[in-house]
Amino acid sequence: MAGGYISNETIDAVLNTTDIITTVGEYTKLERRGGNDWWGCCPFHGEKTASFHVDGDKRFYHCFGCHKGGNVISFIMEMEKLSYADAIESLAKKSGIPVKYQNGYNPEQNRSKIDETEKFIELYERTASMFHYFLMETPQGQKALEYVTKRGLTKETIEKFKLGYAPADRKWLFKFLRGKNFSAEFLGKSGLFSQKYPEYSFFSDRLMFPIFNRRGQVVAFGGRVIPPADESQRKYLNSGDLPQFKKRETLFGFSFAKNAIREKKSIIFCEGNMDVIAYHQCGLDYAVATLGTALTEDHIKMISGFVAGGTVYLSFDSDGAGQEATWKAIKLCREHDLTVKIIRLKGGKDPAEIMLNFGAENLTAQVKNAILDSDYLIFRLGEKYPMDTPEGKAKAALEFFQYVDALQSDIQKESCLEQLCQAFNLKPEAVKRDFNNRSQARERAYIRQNNNQTEQGTQIKLDAELRGLIAVTADLNQYEVLRSKLTEQDFTNPAARRLYRVLEECFAENVFTIRDILNRCDDENLVQFITGSISSGVYQSEKVSVIVADTVNYIKRNKLDAQRNKLLQRIKEYTVVTQEDQNQLNALLAEKFELDKQVQSLGKK
Incomplete structure (x- = not known):
């Protein structure tokens, strides 16, 4: 990936300083399985069996379930929905690494998305502190404080969640924040004020609930009316989606x-x-x-x-x-x-x-x-439909089938269908027949709908070319051997050619580690393919030299075969009329003989 306006020095510092085990561990529980290999359940998709591998030495991750993989930067990009540059800046700030820019880039003149986001967070943090002060220290907030106290909340809980009170004066917040040097234009984009009346606060005379992101920073608010309240008022108001906040x-x-x-x-x-x-x-x-x-x-x-x-x-x-x-x-x-x-x-x-x-x-x-969801659904369906009629039982079964569809285990499906039979006094054969007929009909409809559709995107093909380059990525000591015998133009597999180009760039710039290579590779599918292949354990160091030799021979043999086939075609089409023609044909035959010797020589290795 290109570093954009961030210097390579900063990117290297982030990759070298950030502990990928600690970072990933903030999102999913990891367990060590020998050495510096860590495993856990994938944070990108639901699973019960740990298939998510983090290599602490090579500093990359790979999931054998969903096949996502990469380094710590790509991990943060995926988890926090950040751009490449924003992810680097976020990791750098967390590790105390000064962010340096290249080509004269001035972050004060060209503020990135993350800069604006941090400014919004600063605004919301300051506003939350003021709302909290109003709740705890002022007469205006007394009614709201009495309400939460009557509901049983302790002072410690109120402090922990930083609950607050938005003043009834809808112009107060605008005046306060303008006094803190926030521009009217910026406040207009903040989500704190009315679009129609820009100086009027969106929240007024409400109990305020700061909404925190996973790092504990205030990014939005929820506001509740304080009883007794005008019934025309909405009981709850929440901030809309903002640069720093997405409800979903x-x-x-x-x-x-x-x-x-x-x-x-x-x-x-x-x-x-x-x-x-x-x-x-x-x-x-x-x-x-x-x-x-x-x-x-x-x-x-x-x-x-x-x-x-x-x-x-x-x-x-x-x-x-x-x-x-x-x-x-x-x-x-x-x-x-x-x-x-x-x-x-x-x-x-x-x-x-x-x-x-x-x-x-x-x-x-x-x-x-708490009861299992299947028990809850059986009870709910029994209340919802008349179980003394065939129609009621059929409707209850059809609705319960939707739950069975969602189960991921055939054993669970079988058990829940049996539970349905016992609860509503149904014959197992009839229930299973209805369930299977329904499932098969849905499957046939899906096939009809999709039989003319083709998968988009280019599939990565693992051949000897790509296998050799992944092998040297796993054991970079072998790269000089490979590059001494092959160039980028020798590769015909597009994915192999892209990976060779990345390897060569990293080698030339002397930033030659797996994490650097993954960072430079701008093909997400190829990154996931590399991390998955290496994590599989196929490329052990003692095998890499053999794989590299096989790759070199494979590519050279293919080149020689291509040359030989062209030569054979020329010989086949050649017509001898003069002695000069015969001499040229003899030269072609001699060239073929030399190519045959080279091909045979490669075949013996």
Whole structure:
């Protein structure tokens, strides 16, 4: 990859200083399996069996499940959805590495996306501090403070989550921030103010919940009206998507919960911010909440590496909307092979009320008594449909089949179909027949829909050319041997030619490590192919010299064969009329003889 405006010195410092084991470990739990080889569940897709490999010596990662691979920069790019330059700047800042720029680039004159993002974060951090001050120290915030206190929140909890109060005066925040040298133009893009009335705060007279990113920085807000309130007001307001904040990719409370989630391999998904806070105060510090959206693929990818092999608990409301959210979340989690249990709260409308009325022990016990999602669905379907009619049983079975479809194990599918039969007094043969007929019909429809479609993109072909170059990437001591006998033009495989070019660039610039090579390679598919091949263990150091020799012979033999075939065609088409023609034919035959000798010589090696 090209470094863009960031100096190679900075890129090298980031690659040499950043510990890939520590960095990856912030997103998924890793375990050592001998030497400096680490394994864990992939943070990019849901799985129960660890197929994600991190080589601490070579400083690269590869997943044998989804085939993603690369170095620490590409990892941060993928996990944090950053550009290449932004990922380098983020890692450099975290490690205390000064970022140097090339070609006279001035970051103050040409501010990158990450610069603007950090400025927005600074704005939100400062605003959160002021809201917190209003809640804890001013008469204006007294009503909001009394509300959270009556709901059972302690001062420690309020401080931990940095709860605040947005003043009723909608112009106050604009005046305050302008006094701190934030421009009106910048504030207009911040999401804190009305688009129609730029000096009017979006949040006013509300209890404020700062929303933190995974690093613990404030990136957005949620605001709740304080009872008693005008019924015309929306109960909750959340920040819209911002440069530093995407609802689909953010979970309330995740920065506080991620260590507990990793340790316990469990997570509680809630509906609201107060639910999360109540769970945390009760010691159930692995609770998080979505932010005005349903559970998404991005949320699951965010947590799957932490809870693989563990349990996802769902704690949504028991009303119609809550049950629908539970149903969708169950299917999504099961599609990512995550075990799901449902918390059915009793004794209060939400965790905070149960905590207040019955104490932390009661809430903890209700979590421990959570039921499997299949049991929950059977119970719910039994209430939803009349089980004394054939139509009711058929509708219940069809809906339950959608859950079975999402299961990743045939044993689980079989077991759940048996559970359905027992619950609703159905014959197993009839249920399995309906399920299989439905699945086969869906499969046939899918085939008809896709039989004319072709896969886009170029597939990487592993031949002797690419095999040899991956071998020298695994053992770079062999590269000089290979380059002394071959040039880039000798390679016909496009992927091999691209990799040779990267190897040559790194060799010429004396930045010749695997992490440098992966960093220079701008073909993501090729990077993943390289990391997967090396991680497989095929390219052991003692075999690389043999593979390199085979590659050299293979390429030279192909070149000689091509030359020989052209020569044979010329000889075949040659017509002898004069002695001069005969002399030229004899020369061609002699050239063929020499080529035959060279081919035979290569064949003996």
